[in-house]
Amino acid sequence: MKTRIPTVLPAVVTAGALLAACSGGTEAGDSGGGGSKTLTLASVDQGSVEDVVKAFEKANPGVKVRYTTSGADQYQQQIRTQLSSGTAPDVMSVWPGNGNPGATYVLAKPGYLRDLSDQPWAAKMPDAIKSVAQYEGKTYNAIFGQNGIGAVYNQQALEKAGLTPPDTWKDLLEFCRAAKAKGTPAFALGNQDNWVTQLVQYALVATTVYGDDRDFDKKMQAGQATFAQSPWTTALDKYLTMERTGCFQKNPLGTNYEASQGLAATGKTLGIVQGNWVIALLKGKNPKGTFTFKALPATDDPSATIVPAAAGAGYGVNAKAKNKDLALKFVNFVMSPEGMNLFVKKQGGLPSLPDTGYAVDPSLTELSKFITEDRTVPFMDQLWPNPKVQQTMLSGLQEIFSDQSTPEKVLKEMDADYKAGS
């Protein structure tokens, strides 16, 4: 975890607390002094929030943001402890929807987040994003960016192999065979890190499940559909067909996320099935490389292809924020064209609100097109009732890949966890 606490700050904070205590109430103390000038913030946007904080401080002279950044796992532990012990920061990273320990529903339900429905940007959110930024009809999450999952190709490696990205399922398998014959497998797969196992599955489910039935989630929620009795089986079958056809490098279960990036970045594979965020990481490993995002086809009709694209983590305001005004100011800055563009440019994603004047990176043209044409579905887990469904799927996929389980068994287990509810 990176922590940035200027040395004078503890003194300032202590002095502020003492002043507040003397004036007989924290609220009175704040307003009496013209509003406290320190905002506390906890973020998972490592590498990008730093710039936003700098710009925010510049736009608000005299204001100091005291912030910490950490990885998702560590952050989820930290924020839960802080919230339940009353020591959480004013503003914090919050994931969209449900299904992880730091998600909107999970934090809004016990009343830890402030209702942001009255903020100017809340009404402008597109429906797909609104659905995961809200809990019981109220907006709690300032979601600034969105991401997609698909095939990210290494252009140089493609040219060397003399192959072009496929846009039908049949061509995809042909592409895999040709790539394998040339000694460079089509895609790197880092299934040792269990969250990676789901990405190919999501990319295939988007088209096979949601292509024919956009209301699949509503049917699941109403108990009218199950994983085991739906085209989820088709998608899983296609995933394994890809594996058998040789679309991935050898031993995906012994390859971690980091190693899989290395394979795709250096042209040992022609690409990688990942979120668009991997492009920045691939460029970090091979600055001369050109990487392009394409949809992963799952049927033989290119116009039927759908891409999983979803809101990334946003920011929520602590319901008991010590500095409410400044917290709202920060969140509104994040949702302004300036803050939003700073964030998405650094992260390699796309803004969540229209009309921000953002120039899309050429590598993301296809993703941007799918989003504007409304050919996307949110990441599947964002609307699941509890985190267990996803965890069962992740370890289940590892078990399928290592012959410890079968697709039918895993989908049935996911159904059981789904039915257990929240």
Added chain:
Amino acid sequence: MTLAPNEHLPDQDRPPDVEPPPRVRRARAMPPWWFALPALVLFAFVVLVPSIRGVYYAFTDWDGLDPSFSFVGLDNFADMVRDPDAVQAIRHTLLIAVSITVIQNALGLLLALGVNSAIKSRNLLRVFLFAPAVITPIVTAYLWRNLLSPDGAVNSLLGAVGLDGWRQDWLGSPQVALWSVVGVIVWQFAGYSMVIFLAGLQSVPKEVHEAAAIDGAGPVRRFWSVTRPLLAPALTINLMLSIIGGIKLFDQVYALTGGGPGHATDTISTLIYKDAFTLGEFGYSIALAVVLTIIVAVVSAGQYLVLSRNERAAS
């Protein structure tokens, strides 16, 4: 000529032949209990009270966040019996703990016997063999994660010496992964066991060995009848440390395999972590932690009883 303390005194001046007053003697043998009070208070405040309070949550359905939760009695423990992941994790934990204890100490003893001999480079060897034990486990785990990857150094080495058939997906194959974890831990801590055995070996008097040799005892006989009994205390310490460490195992497993593939290398500790922080099932996870504590307490108490009896028998 020196005199025994009372020898020069006339008989009638000698103090009566009684024990010194018990109060004074006890005071010398053991400082008053309240000397430990500050430490006890601190320990109670920082360790004991939070631990006991924590146990309460094992009987609730707390999710770690929601202030409203309810008392569910023994439900969490009943769920554990029905949870195949938990049963499997308990099995893995015991398997890992026993394997580590046996292999690490056997290897540690062999190394100690080796570096206790009169070879020239023994000091250098001791340093080399002990070195892995001073590195943070998480660092060695990440190091080995790279060495054991499909394209890693271990497989390259096997290929280079013509043992292609031995190449494995060391951490990605469910049959092999658990043993890879055991291997890494043994690699790291065999040197630690070695140092403790070495200390034991060096407390064995040379004269006893020489006497046994003169009596015609061969090296094996000398080890079994002279060295082994005197090594009993070192063995007790080593076995206790490695079995407790093995049962509590978390960081190396988490960094090497994350408990995977699937749940093939999950231990009780990794499951506790996942249930608490990934799934938000704090109540259940604390129930698992309570079970872990009980296992550690029972196993180490049992082991202590057996070993201390052996120690007495050997001395």
